[in-house]
Amino acid sequence: MESESKHSKDTESRILQAAEKEFFEKGYAGARTASIAETAGVTHAMLHYYFRTKDRLFEKIISGKMGLLKDMLLSAIGDNDLPLEERIRQGVERHFDFISANRNLPRFIVNEITSHPDRIRIMEMSTRDIADSLLKNLHAEIDEYAAQGHCKKVDALMLLIDIVSLNVFPFMAAPIVKGAIGNRFENYDEFLALRKKENVETILNKLKIH
Amino acid sequence: MESESKHSKDTESRILQAAEKEFFEKGYAGARTASIAETAGVTHAMLHYYFRTKDRLFEKIISGKMGLLKDMLLSAIGDNDLPLEERIRQGVERHFDFISANRNLPRFIVNEITSHPDRIRIMEMSTRDIADSLLKNLHAEIDEYAAQGHCKKVDALMLLIDIVSLNVFPFMAAPIVKGAIGNRFENYDEFLALRKKENVETILNKLKIH
């Protein structure tokens, strides 16, 4: 006899979990509340019992994952006291790993932002704040290192966008990249491991003096 | 028998045009046939008259735009007889311009591929074929130039993915990038112009010997 048979308080979190999966995979419009409920193993009435509407459930997911966009950007730049080059190497790697651990987060965010521009205008602002504080530091550091002749004077904003572009693409466009690489790799993760190294080199290469 | 359109202009193409916009913006699930009809300036019955179902209309759009994915990859590498470096510069620029002229095509394709993996498995194959023939040439050329000491020996596949990553991202993630750049530029197109140059340099920098 399982004690979790009827009155289990974890149905709410089960719904959230199932909803996250559904929303991430199919987007807001494509997600079906019935499908979410089925995945969670409950009636779809429960979904309304806990979250009133599909919209409010979606908002719960959004606000929960919103901080991750922040982390996604922040993880691109290390925060310790290593030499700049090493910090950037670590930053790129951490950023790559972060996206790897949240593979469909970028696509989801981009999608919902473009199809509901109003709903998430807050995010645009917060993105700006994060990027601003991030870039102010990075920009100053690069200038300092460049003045000392240790690296080229590259634009911090462009460098940040380079990092995010290179790291996000192999996950966001995974099905297409998979098609392009064909059978050159055992599996996709093997390719990703190489890609991570390649991205680090590409970024550091932009800083090298030659 | 040549006179196909009896009454109004070509409503069929107007519907197709409106449908493309709707599908590209909101994806298959988010698109509304009524909205498409309204944009086209006709009753939504016309949509069914010409295309039976939403599904068949979608397929029409897909097959029509499918060749563009091909072009998108092919445009990444020039096809004339300039020196390799110049060819790549031209290729990157043409690729950038192509995406710029089809700004939401990448997001659309990626989305539909991930939410209907079965429907478009053909594309995975064709992508592979294109990439294969493209890379075979590029790979040989890079090796040749590298042997002559004109450039570093970089992996052609990685270079291709670099190009596509860097060029696609500022369009695919436009709302987020817009947030990040804040008020550093007059408008987004001004940023894009600089970004295009930056991408060319980033790619060519990977080939330079130092």
Place this chain on the structure above:
DNA sequence: AAACAGATTAACAATTTTGTTAACACAAAG
């Protein structure tokens, strides 16, 4: 002009999806 054929519309029907309600189950407290 009459007949004809494709194009168009409005009203309607079917289906899908979301949201609600009322009854029921069960554990804990009085």
Place this chain on the structure above:
DNA sequence: CTTTGTGTTAACAAAATTGTTAATCTGTTT
């Protein structure tokens, strides 16, 4: 052991979306 409150369910209702039909219009053909 009743009461009480929350969790649960099935059946229902409402809304939204897709798909259909029959009647109408318009240009073309005979």
